[in-house]
Every structure is written in C-alpha cells, then in structure tokens.
Amino acid sequence: MAQVFLRTMFGPGSRALQTEAGSRSSYARMEAGADAADQLTARECDFIAPRDSFYMASIGESGWPYVQHRGGPAGFLRKVEGNRIGFADYRGNMQFLSVANLTADDRVALFLMDYPNRRRLKLIGHARVTDNADDIAALTVPHYPAAPERVFVIDVVGFDWNCPQHITPRFSEAEVGQRTQPFIDEITRLRMRVAELEGSKP
Structure with a gap:
C-alpha cells in the first residue's frame, strides 16, 4: 500500500482539489494506516x-x-x-x-x-x-x-x-530484436526452402 507516499505527498492544496473533483474520500481511505x-x-x-x-x-x-x-x-x-x-x-x-x-x-x-x-x-x-x-x-x-x-x-x-x-x-533494440526474431527465422527458413526448390529444378 502507498499509505506513507500519499500522506507525504498530498498537501492541503491537493486535498482541496481532490475534494472538488470528488476523489478525496477514495484517497483518504488509501492513506489510512500505520505510520511506518x-x-x-x-x-x-x-x-x-x-x-x-x-x-x-x-x-x-x-x-x-x-x-x-x-x-x-x-x-x-x-x-x-x-x-x-x-x-x-x-x-x-x-x-x-x-x-x-x-x-x-x-x-x-x-x-x-x-x-x-x-x-x-x-x-x-x-x-x-x-x-x-x-x-x-x-x-x-x-x-x-x-x-x-x-x-x-x-x-x-x-x-x-x-x-x-x-x-x-x-522498446529497446534488444526488445525489438526479441519480438522480431521469430519472423526473421521464418523468412530465413523460407528462403532456404526456395533455394532448395530452385536447385532441384532440371
């Protein structure tokens, strides 16, 4: 729970705006709890x-x-x-x-x-x-x-x-590579298959 975070970060101004917006009661429940x-x-x-x-x-x-x-x-x-x-x-x-x-x-x-x-x-x-x-x-x-x-x-x-x-x-370069590698592998496999078929032609 983010009890201490919310109690620390919320000041009178933000609490007043929350009251106006209708969200104060929800945040008040989230703030309730131990001080640790x-x-x-x-x-x-x-x-x-x-x-x-x-x-x-x-x-x-x-x-x-x-x-x-x-x-x-x-x-x-x-x-x-x-x-x-x-x-x-x-x-x-x-x-x-x-x-x-x-x-x-x-x-x-x-x-x-x-x-x-x-x-x-x-x-x-x-x-x-x-x-x-x-x-x-x-x-x-x-x-x-x-x-x-x-x-x-x-x-x-x-x-x-x-x-x-x-x-x-x-996405990082590594993440893009991880997601695209299966497609690259499939393209490579298909190219090899095409080359085999081309080579088998009389």
Whole structure:
C-alpha cells in the first residue's frame, strides 16, 4: 500500500482539489494506516531488478528541483537490505548536481518506467552518497565496462504505482530484436526452402 507516499505527498492544496473533483474520500481511505514506511514487497523488487534506467529528482541549493536520468546495465539499481535500495554512479557530465544537492537535502523522488508494459513505479526516500569501497563492491555489476566512482544508497519511505494511462509503449533494440526474431527465422527458413526448390529444378 502507498499509505506513507500519499500522506507525504498530498498537501492541503491537493486535498482541496481532490475534494472538488470528488476523489478525496477514495484517497483518504488509501492513506489510512500505520505510520511506518511503505514496505517494498516482492512485486516492487521484481520490477526494480531489471531496470536499466530511471529518473531521480533532488532539491537544489537554490530551492529548484532537479531531475536527472540515471542509466547503467540492467540490474544496476537493486535492493540492498530491508527497505533500502542502491545504485552505482558511473562517470557522467561532471556537473555533480545530484551529489551536491544531497549534501543540503537528502530527499529524493524516483520514477521507474517499464514502457513496453506501460507500468510506472514512483519512490520517495532519503539518499546518501558514499565512496566506501565495500558499498561500491556490493553495488558493482560484474563485466560492465564502466567503473563506478561512488554509490547512492536510498532508504525508501514510500512508493506508489501509476495506472498505464498516457504511457506510450517504447522498446529497446534488444526488445525489438526479441519480438522480431521469430519472423526473421521464418523468412530465413523460407528462403532456404526456395533455394532448395530452385536447385532441384532440371
């Protein structure tokens, strides 16, 4: 349940608008419950495990939000223990905006997208950055050519799933290849058969 997520994110303004729209009572029921962090279940962990990218928002020293795309090999974002997730930070544009933001405010929000299946998971939590060798070793993906410089560790406070409305399906090169391979195999088989028939003609 996204109880803590909803209670944390809904303010007086959004609750007032929900009341006007007639959705407040439904959300109020969803918010009711314990004050402990929303607990990651196997469903969330199974969704997180194969992701090769996500978006992370942090709060800048100027007060402006900053959203950064994070990418890596599939599985680079993973559950560490309990309600904690983490990921290795590979060399990028050297602006250090997210790293700097977390020194002043450790709150982050993550969007994880599964475009082919039109699914989306939102996470909020408290993040820290470390270059501790043990933490880096625990979150390093074997055989990936880039070496991590540091890791982000996030204690998840809440999460919420979104409906698929307005998510446009998008597919990676590997996903397109997987879906088209049976057709390519069939075309190859038919071509070979045609060649055999042509070769058997007197």
